[in-house]
Amino acid sequence: MATIKDVAKLAGVSIATVSRVINHSPKTGEAAREAVKRAMEELNYSPDPNARALVSRVNDTIGCMVFDVADPFFGAMVKAIETECRAHHKHLLIGNGSHDAAQERETIELLISKRCEALIIHSKALSNDELTAYAQKSPGMVFINRLLPEMPSRCIWLDNHYGSHTITQHLIELGHKHIACVASKYDIEDAHERIRGYQDAMRESGLDPDEMAVERAEPNEEGGEQAIQDLLGRGIPFTAVVAYNDAMATGIISVLIDNGFRVPEDVSVVGFDDVIFARFSRPKLTTMRYPISMMAARATQMAMQLATGEAPENNAQMFRPVLVRRQSSAIAPQELR
Incomplete structure (x- = not known):
């Protein structure tokens, strides 16, 4: 079975360059990138996701907890998160919290155990103190639809x-x-x-x-x-x-x-909320448009930046419905x- 060393040797580049190509780093030149890709195809080399996570210290899976993924509101939220994940070559792992403290706690701990260092958490049942404790252990954890006074820079919420x-x-x-x-x-x-x-x-x-x-x-x-x-x-x-x-x-x-x-x-x-069926019901529904897709995309970007040690471009953000x-x-x- 081919190794990363074999790929580097065939491509005529360093192991670090191969690693950067595998992890989609923008710091790699196009010529080196193409050489590595050709070598990987020739050797039928597939990166070990666990090894990649150990090297980069960041898993390629993003975790997300919502109230109920079957709810149209949270379906829109998850779709926006998944779009950001795909744009950054990440996978999405989803869990329901159901506004139940025990289930929210179990879901968050499961996502952390799966080494999801970037996390978007929609929690309503757990206390500020407990969520703050989780966030202190997980630098890439961002809270959506929740304001924690202890760490507002990790929160995105609605007025x-x-x-x-x-x-x-x-x-x-x-x-x-x-x-x-x-x-x-x-x-x-x-x-x-x-x-x-x-x-x-x-x-x-x-x-x-x-x-x-x-x-x-x-x-x-x-x-x-x-x-x-x-x-x-x-x-x-x-x-x-x-x-x-x-x-x-x-x-x-x-x-x-x-x-x-x-x-x-x-x-x-x-x-x-202004979910999808609001404009197709009869009569069409007067409502407040909740910018959940925009909020979810921003939360995902923040979580990925925090997980890699980068400071987010913006701090806490409060959105307003229309x-x-x-x-x-x-x-x-x-x-x-």
Whole structure:
């Protein structure tokens, strides 16, 4: 079996040059690169990934933990990460955290054990202290959708308060005074900040954000269905609903239509995220566009730079969502303005 020494001898270059070619280093001249490639083909030489990792001290696999890869939002996030991985000749290893502390801990430790030195972590269940401890042991670990005050330069996150405040204000400007809020049941910062944004927008407009008009459920279509059924059963008057995400919004719309309500003529419904189905639902969904693909690409670039000892081009980054007006929000019914 051919070795790296055999490749170097046949190509007439040093072993270090062969290693640089294998690891796609830009510091190798084109002539040397072609000579090494020809020698590898002639000798049928395949680099040992474990040996490469030992030499370069960086594995060619990037680790990623998300809530649930089957969720369209996290599917978009993973796709953006994979695009960056392919551009840098890296492989991607994915694990689900499910907003469960034990599962998140197990997934992070598994990714570390697989020698993924570049890591993009979406964690909501673990404490700041525990995540900081992991990051101190793994220099290439970057957190997405999470701000750790102890190490903000390793974080990329969204201004959830701004997003929820903006879309609630959109409904208020349409004349809505009775606005319900369907939130995630999970005890996570995203959920708290989106409720706070809704409440602040209501108060600033002189409206009462009644706690009875806030319903919490699983952040998916079924959760949206259950939440709006509970609100209807409670007899809470509302002409608009602010949903935690687009999935819950579609579940809400389905139940409202089944119960004889017209959307948006009787009830406006708005979402959050702007996932793929938001613009294909009927009515098309008014929502906040979450720049998750851009955030995921940036997080991947940061993780790869940190893993190789480079300082990232930028420090901590906070992104803001953008209001996308579509068909599911309209002027409030005249009699309830």
